[in-house]
Amino acid sequence: MTAWVTGIVAAGVTLALLTGVTRGFDTASLPILAGIVALGALAIAVARRAGTGTVGPGRCDGCGGLISPNAPVCKHCGAATAP
Numbered sequence: 586m587t588a589w590v591t592g593i594v595a596a597g598v599t600l601a602l603l604t605g606v607t608r609g610f611d612t613a614s615l616p617i618l619a620g621i622v623a624l625g626a627l628a629i630a631v632a633r634r635a636g637t638g639t640v641g642p643g644r645c646d647g648c649g650g651l652i653s654p655n656a657p658v659c660k661h662c663g664a665a666t667a668p
């Protein structure tokens with residue numbers, strides 16, 4: 586899931602480094618590099634959060650019934666589901 590994000594960040598960092606090496610690290614390239622790294626870290630954090638939110642149907646600990654992961658209580662027995 587985060588493979589594409591890692592690829593984009595790696596490509597961006599590589600591009601920024603290549604640009605910095607060929608042109609010399611100036612006041613313009615460093616903020617760009619920092620921005621790419623920050624954007625990548627943010628994207629990875631968002632992707633991880635989205636990954637944990639998209640869980641498939643779970644099973645109730647009380648009755649074993651199939652329940653929605655977003656449901657606060659089991660629709661079969663009313664037991665509170667784990668977050």
Ligand SMILES: [Zn+2]
Nearest residue numbers: 645648659662
């Ligand atoms: Zn239940």
